[in-house]
Amino acid sequence: MDLTASFKDAPMTPFQVRAVVICLILIMIDGFDVLVMSFAAPAVSRDWGIEPVLLGYLLSAGLFGMAFGSIFLTPLADRIGRRRLTLICLVVISVGMTWSCVAWDPMSLLASRVLAGIGIGGMIANLSVIVSEYSNRRRAGLAMGIYTAGYPIGATVGGFLSGFLIQEFGWRGAFVLGAAMTVVMLVVCFFLLPESFEYLIEKRDAKSLPQLNRIMARMGREPLSELPPAPVHEGAESVVGEVFGARVRSQTALAWIGYATLIAAFYFANTWTPKILAEASGDPQTGVTAGVLVSLGGIIGAVGFGVVSTWSRPRYVLTTALLLAAVAYVVFASSFDRIGLALVVGVFLGMLTNAGVSGYYTVTPPIYTAKARASGFGWMIGAGRLVSIIAPIMVGYLLAGGMRPTSIFYLFAIPLVLSAVCGFLLGPALRRRDARDARAGRRGTVEVR
Known part of the structure; x- marks a missing residue:
């Protein structure tokens, strides 16, 4: 069974x-x-x-x-x-x-x-x-x-x-x-x-x-009178072997790159947006308001992802949200001279990036069997956390070097596009893996495509 x-x-x-x-x-x-x-x-x-x-x-x-x-x-x-x-x-x-x-x-x-x-x-x-x-x-x-x-x-x-x-x-x-x-x-x-x-x-x-x-x-x-049959693990028996082995190596790479590039843009926006907008407007309270609106957008985006993914594949919702997030970064940076518009776009900025986080949280765990699921997912989160520490520091150096905040937002739209591509490519990678499993007579894991 x-x-x-x-x-x-x-x-x-x-x-x-x-x-x-x-x-x-x-x-x-x-x-x-x-x-x-x-x-x-x-x-x-x-x-x-x-x-x-x-x-x-x-x-x-x-x-x-x-x-x-x-x-x-x-x-x-x-x-x-x-x-x-x-x-x-x-x-x-x-x-x-x-x-x-x-x-x-x-x-x-x-x-x-x-x-x-x-x-x-x-x-x-x-x-x-x-x-x-x-x-x-x-x-x-x-x-x-x-x-x-x-x-x-x-x-x-x-x-x-x-x-x-x-x-x-x-x-x-x-x-x-x-x-x-x-x-x-x-x-x-x-x-x-x-x-x-x-x-x-x-x-x-x-x-x-x-x-x-x-x-x-x-x-x-x-x-149950007895335990159901255990999944058959091919190749290396260690958790490290399963996460980085030939069977899921490409999915692991796509998930890590996609999540890390997303989280770099995510933490840049969450840490620097209040200060950048406060300086652009000349009003510290505007920066505080921007931070609150980005957080509010994050709540809406996470719940919105869940609602939309009940009738559309989570991977498609993830890809669409990240592409729209890249657009939001560009529009946000272009509206610093119109603070009202910037604040409105800030809500969408938080909403779409948090939808992306929800997306990776949804599509990544089923990549691995129960044997390595916590390890594979935890290592992806850990790699993203390391990036979350580096990204805000890097932005500080860019600003100190004379780069305009507008250009930095344009720059961070690029990793969002890369993250969207990685999320989209997870589908074909999973289908190829399951096809190989079927030919080998191995039951694939339950996936969210």
């Missing part, structure tokens, strides 16, 4: 929806935990007399940790399970956030931010895999779109709450909120977050069948 295919073709059960909702809440808290330092930065700088250079390191510490966690922590999910890794990451984040609450100097705060970032980086990619595995074929794009929207929603709501807490209790109050929410979700996940059924089929130890049957019962299905 092809159990995975039967789940993918059936309507989603309340049990599956609950698993996705838990992941949504977790990514909302992650969105807050990642950006809480930016909310607290003015107060921290004032209290400790921190210079801009050190403050920049504090703001980047979480991103460094996230890159490390995505690359080195997420792959553990393919060995110890999605659920167990999520619990470990929540413990790491809880310790990091609690440490931030009691940090005694800038170096201790920096270390706590790196630690929290490691847990967040390890969990974000892992949660994406859980959402992908518990969504059926028809609702996969919608589930991933809503899940991806949780990150900017958490950051936006967290920003409002942090403003109140910092005003009333000082900057430590914002970290207390993040620590408390993380600890609460650690308890919730311990009791309610299920293990991946695909991981259990792959693992095949003494506990796999009882755990799988508990999941089957919660989904209203009859228990």
